[in-house]
Amino acid sequence: AWQAALPWTVKNYVTQDGPSHLYNAVVAKGLLLERGSPYAGIYAFEGVRVSNWGTAAIFGALSSIFGANHAEQAVASLCVILGFFSLAYFIRSIDPKGSPWSPVLNFLLCTYFLWIGFYNFYLGMAVMPLLAGYYIRHMSGMNVKKAAIAAFGLAGLFFIHALTMALAALTMGVAWFWAYIASPLLLRRGRQAAAPPREALRAAAWLGAIAAPTVALALIFMTGSQTEVGRGDPASAWNSFGIGVFNSAGGRTGGEFLLYPAMFF
Numbered sequence: 001a002w003q004a005a006l007p008w009t010v011k012n013y014v015t016q017d018g019p020s021h022l023y024n025a026v027v028a029k030g031l032l033l034e035r036g037s038p039y040a041g042i043y044a045f046e047g048v049r050v051s052n053w054g055t056a057a058i059f060g061a062l063s064s065i066f067g068a069n070h071a072e073q074a075v076a077s078l079c080v081i082l083g084f085f086s087l088a089y090f091i092r093s094i095d096p097k098g099s100p101w102s103p104v105l106n107f108l109l110c111t112y113f114l115w116i117g118f119y120n121f122y123l124g125m126a127v128m129p130l131l132a133g134y135y136i137r138h139m140s141g142m143n144v145k146k147a148a149i150a151a152f153g154l155a156g157l158f159f160i161h162a163l164t165m166a167l168a169a170l171t172m173g174v175a176w177f178w179a180y181i182a183s184p185l186l187l188r189r190g191r192q193a194a195a196p197p198r199e200a201l202r203a204a205a206w207l208g209a210i211a212a213p214t215v216a217l218a219l220i221f222m223t224g225s226q227t228e229v230g231r232g233d234p235a236s237a238w239n240s241f242g243i244g245v246f247n248s249a250g251g252r253t254g255g256e257f258l259l260y261p262a263m264f265f
Contacts, residue, residue, distance in 0.1 A: 003110050004080045007073040015117030018072045025059030026068060051221055054160030055119040075119060083109045083126035090129035093136040107263050111245050124157055124164025131157060132171040135210070139179060140199075142206040151210045158214050162221070169211055176207050 007013040030037035031045065055075070062078070063071035087108065088100035113122040131153040138146045150172075157165035180200035246256040 003106060004077045007076040012069075013073045013076065015072065015076075015115060018075075018117035018119065021055045021075075021117065021119050022059050022063065022068060022071055025056045025071075026063060028056050029060040029063070051158055051162045051217075052120045052160070054123050058123070059119075072117075076114060079114060079119065079122050079126055080109050082123075082130075086126050086128075086130040086133075090133035090136075093133035104263065107246070107259065112247050113245070115248065120161045121164065124161035125167075127153075127157060127160065128164045128168045128171070131168050132175070135172045135207075136175045139175060139203060139206075142203065147206055147210050151213050154210060154214045155217060158217050162218065165214060165218075169214070172207060172210070176203055179203070 027039045027043050028045075030039045031043060058075060058078070059071055062074040066074045084105055087105050091098070091100040091102070111122075112118075113125070131150065134153070135150050138150075154165060154168060157168055180203055184200075246259055248254050248256065252258070
């Protein structure tokens with residue numbers, strides 16, 4: 001509750017990228033809904049297919065309710081609340097008998113991505129556990145309705161942030177592999193009944209049907225994109241993985257070097 005209320009403790013809450021997201025949303029809303037919008041003479045929707053529309057829609061809706069001056073505060077609070085309950089839902093999906101509430105969730109919510117204003121990625125990561133948890137809960141009893149909900153959610157994640165969509169698909173694939181491949185192998189060693197192969201194939205078919213619309217969207221996006229994919233440095237990425245997630249400033253305190261051992265403990 002305190003983390004969700006924190007943006008409202010200051011008069012002007014501003015992040016690095018947040019104002020750009022808000023400006024884009026206000027311009028887009030004006031072009032779509034307002035006749036004679038002053039932005040129409042300067043901006044126009046580009047025909048290139050893009051995926052990061054999530055925050056534009058949310059900022060546009062919340063700016064109508066809270067005004068442009070407080071829209072970023074509302075988005076930040078929404079992200080924290082959504083992330084908290086989404087992670088709790090995911091934990092309960094994995095362990096139905098355990099408690100989903102943990103103070104460790106708080107560390108995962110108040111991260112660099114939020115206070116720097118990377119709202120598309122943060123929002124996608126907040127929705128991703130909800131979608132993955134839904135799939136885990138209904139994986140064994142999948143039907144057309146449930147598959148359509150999961151497919152719609154995965155496609156929605158693509159329009160929020162493509163990387164979070166890929167992470168959701170990966171999590172769902174790992175859940176299928178564990179439930180129908182790895183776990184039956186362990187059960188056989190313990191001489192217990194294992195899932196028959198036809199159930200694994202049926203679940204794989206449902207997973208393929210769920211992912212198919214999003215795969216098509218991704219292919220359309222990649223074929224229509226005029227931007228070349230840059231070549232990264234895998235060694236540098238591996239060595240720096242996770243270091244900047246909790247950073248808020250320079251130095252020992254700002255780098256949150258004391259937070260890591262506390263979290264791991």
